Amino acid sequence: MSFNIEDYLQRRKETVDRTLREYLPPDKPKTRLHQAIAYSLYPGGKRLRPVLCLAASELICGDYRNALPVASAIEMIHTYSIIHDDLPSMDNDDIRRGKPSNHRVFGEAVATLAGDALLTDAFYLITEKLFEEGVSPELILHVISIISEAAGSEGMVLGQMFDLEIDRHRPFCVDKISDVYLMKTAKMIIASILSGAILAGAKEKELLKLKSYSEKIGIAFQIKDDILDIAENKDEIQKSLDKTKTDTHTYVSVIGIEKSEAKVLELTNQAIDELKSFGKTPNPLIEIANWLRERKE
Amino acid sequence: MSFNIEDYLQRRKETVDRTLREYLPPDKPKTRLHQAIAYSLYPGGKRLRPVLCLAASELICGDYRNALPVASAIEMIHTYSIIHDDLPSMDNDDIRRGKPSNHRVFGEAVATLAGDALLTDAFYLITEKLFEEGVSPELILHVISIISEAAGSEGMVLGQMFDLEIDRHRPFCVDKISDVYLMKTAKMIIASILSGAILAGAKEKELLKLKSYSEKIGIAFQIKDDILDIAENKDEIQKSLDKTKTDTHTYVSVIGIEKSEAKVLELTNQAIDELKSFGKTPNPLIEIANWLRERKE
Numbered sequence: 001m002s003f004n005i006e007d008y009l010q011r012r013k014e015t016v017d018r019t020l021r022e023y024l025p026p027d028k029p030k031t032r033l034h035q036a037i038a039y040s041l042y043p044g045g046k047r048l049r050p051v052l053c054l055a056a057s058e059l060i061c062g063d064y065r066n067a068l069p070v071a072s073a074i075e076m077i078h079t080y081s082i083i084h085d086d087l088p089s090m091d092n093d094d095i096r097r098g099k100p101s102n103h104r105v106f107g108e109a110v111a112t113l114a115g116d117a118l119l120t121d122a123f124y125l126i127t128e129k130l131f132e133e134g135v136s137p138e139l140i141l142h143v144i145s146i147i148s149e150a151a152g153s154e155g156m157v158l159g160q161m162f163d164l165e166i167d168r169h170r171p172f173c174v175d176k177i178s179d180v181y182l183m184k185t186a187k188m189i190i191a192s193i194l195s196g197a198i199l200a201g202a203k204e205k206e207l208l209k210l211k212s213y214s215e216k217i218g219i220a221f222q223i224k225d226d227i228l229d230i231a232e233n234k235d236e237i238q239k240s241l242d243k244t245k246t247d248t249h250t251y252v253s254v255i256g257i258e259k260s261e262a263k264v265l266e267l268t269n270q271a272i273d274e275l276k277s278f279g280k281t282p283n284p285l286i287e288i289a290n291w292l293r294e295r296k297e
Numbered sequence: 298m299s300f301n302i303e304d305y306l307q308r309r310k311e312t313v314d315r316t317l318r319e320y321l322p323p324d325k326p327k328t329r330l331h332q333a334i335a336y337s338l339y340p341g342g343k344r345l346r347p348v349l350c351l352a353a354s355e356l357i358c359g360d361y362r363n364a365l366p367v368a369s370a371i372e373m374i375h376t377y378s379i380i381h382d383d384l385p386s387m388d389n390d391d392i393r394r395g396k397p398s399n400h401r402v403f404g405e406a407v408a409t410l411a412g413d414a415l416l417t418d419a420f421y422l423i424t425e426k427l428f429e430e431g432v433s434p435e436l437i438l439h440v441i442s443i444i445s446e447a448a449g450s451e452g453m454v455l456g457q458m459f460d461l462e463i464d465r466h467r468p469f470c471v472d473k474i475s476d477v478y479l480m481k482t483a484k485m486i487i488a489s490i491l492s493g494a495i496l497a498g499a500k501e502k503e504l505l506k507l508k509s510y511s512e513k514i515g516i517a518f519q520i521k522d523d524i525l526d527i528a529e530n531k532d533e534i535q536k537s538l539d540k541t542k543t544d545t546h547t548y549v550s551v552i553g554i555e556k557s558e559a560k561v562l563e564l565t566n567q568a569i570d571e572l573k574s575f576g577k578t579p580n581p582l583i584e585i586a587n588w589l590r591e592r593k594e
Contacts, residue, residue, distance in 0.1 A: 123441060141437060157417065160410055
C-alpha cells in the first residue's frame with residue numbers, strides 16, 4: 001500500500017485536535033478568557049507543528065502517543081503567538097483563518113490575556129501530562145528547555161521583534177531575511193521536531209540530523225508562505241516587486257518568485273538528504289517536506 | 298542580636314538583584330527587545346515575591362541559595378505581568394515605579410513582546426539553572442508545575458481578566474473581591490513561597506501550612522495596597538467612598554478604611570499562626586508578614 005501524505009496529515013491532525021479538545025474542552029468555556037482561548041484554538045489550521053512533533057516521535061520509535069501532550073502544548077504556543085502577532089500594535093490583522101482575529105471579537109485586553117494564558121498553560125500541560133504518563137523527568141526537562149528557548153527572547157519573540165523593526169522602505173539582503181525566518185518560524189519548528197524525537201529516545205546523532213532538517217524546512221516553509229501570499233494577491237504582485245514603493249522584507253520581494261521557488265526546492269532537498277540515513281521508508285518527515293514545498297495554500 | 302527586618306529585606310533584595318543581573322545583564326542589551334526587558338526589570342521594586350521565595354527556602358533548610366534561580370524567574374514573571382497590565386488596552390498606566398511605563402518608552406508592540414519574552418525565558422531559566430545546580434528533576438518539575446498553574450488561566454491571568462470585567466459602577470461584595478485578589482495577587486505569592494520550600498525539601502505538612510500562610514498574606518497585601526492607594530490620593534478618598542460615582546471594586550471602597558485595616562490585621566495574625574509550629578525564632582516569614590501589614594508604601 002502506497003503512502004498517502006494527505007491521509008496521513010489528516011489523521012494526525014485529527015489526533016492532535018482530539019487531544020487538544022480533551023485538555024481544553026471547547027464547549028461551555030467557564031469565563032470570557034476561556035472563550036477567547038477556545039475561539040483561536042478551534043477549529044485551528046493545519047496543526048503543522050504538532051504533526052511534525054508526532055512524525056518525529058514516530059520516526060524514532062514507531063509510536064507517537066508519548067508526544068501528544070507536547071504536540072498540544074506546541075499548538076497552544078503557536079496559537080498564543082498568532083493572537084499577539086495579530087494585535088493592532090503588531091501586525092494589525094483583522095482576519096485570521098477566515099474569521100475575525102481574536103482582538104476583533106474579544107478586544108485587545110482579552111486577546112492579550114488569552115495569549116498570555118495559552119503560553120503559560122502550555123508549560124503546565126507539558127509538565128503535568130508527561131509526568132502523569134511516566135515519562136522520565138530528565139526528558140521532560142529537556143523538552144521544556146528546548147521549547148522555552150525556541151519561543152523566548154532568543155527565538156520566536158526575537159523574530160517577531162526583528163520583523164517589526166525591518167525598515168520596509170529600504171532594500172534588504174537575503175541573509176538578514178533568512179535570520180528573521182529562522183527566529184520567527186524555524187526555531188519553533190525545530191523545537192517541535194526535536195521534542196518529539198527526544199521523547200521517543202532519539203540519540204544525539206539523530207537529533208543533530210533532525211535539527212538540520214527542521215531548520216531547512218522551517219525557512220523553506222516561510223519562503224513558500226511568501227510565494228503563496230503573492231499568488232493570493234495577484235493585483236499586488238507588481239506592487240510587491242516594485243522595491244522603490246513597498247515591502248522589501250520578504251524573499252520574494254528581494255529575489256523574485258522564480259529564485260524563491262528554487263530556494264524552497266534547494267532547502268527541501270537538503271532537508272530530505274539529512275534524513276536518508278534513518279533508512280525508514282516511507283519516512284513521514286520526508287513526505288511532509290515534499291508536501292510543504294508543493295502545497296497550494 | 299535582635300532581628301532587623303529592614304536589614305534582612307534589603308540584604309535579600311540585593312541578592313536577588315545580583316542574581317538577576319548575572320542572568321540578564323542590564324548593560325549593553327543586544328537588541329531593542331532586550332533593552333525593553335532590562336528597562337522594566339531594573340532597578341525594580343521591593344522584589345517581594347523572590348524574597349518570600351528565599352525566606353521560605355531558608356525557613357525549611359537554613360539556606361536559600363538553591364532557590365535563587367526560581368526567585369529570579371518569579372520576578373521575571375511578575376515583571377511581565379506588570380508590563381502587560383500597564384498596556385493601554387488593560388489598565389492604561391503611564392507611570393510605573395516613578396518612571397514612564399514600558400509601552401510609553403518602547404511602544405505597545407515592543408512592550409507586549411518584552412512581556413512575552415520574560416514569561417517564556419522564566420521557564421527556560423528555571424529548567425536550565427536548577428538542572429545545572431544538580432537539583433533533582435522531580436523537584437524542578439514540581440516547581441514549574443506550581444508556578445505555571447499560578448500564573449496561567451486558572452491563576453494570575455484569570456485574576457487580571459476578573460479585574461477587567463468588574464463593573465465599576467455597581468456595588469460589589471467583599472467575597473468576590475477576595476476572589477479577584479486571590480487570583481490576581483495571592484496565587485503567585487503562594488507559588489513563590491511553595492517553590493522556595495519545595496526546593497529546600499519541605500514535607501507535605503509544612504507545604505500545607507505555608508500555603509495557608511501565603512494565601513492570607515497575599516490577600517492582605519492587596520488590601521493593604523488599596524489602603525495605601527487611598528492614603529496617597531487623599532483628594533480622592535471621598536470620591537472612592539462615594540459608591541454612586543466611582544469604583545466599587547476594592548476592599549476599601551466597599552467596607553471602608555477602618556474595616557479594611559482590621560481585615561489586614563486579622564489575615565496577618567492568621568497567617569502568622571500557621572507558622573508557629575515551625576518553632577524557628579526569628580522566623581523571617583513571620584517578620585515579613587508583620588512588616589507588610591505595617592508598611593507605609
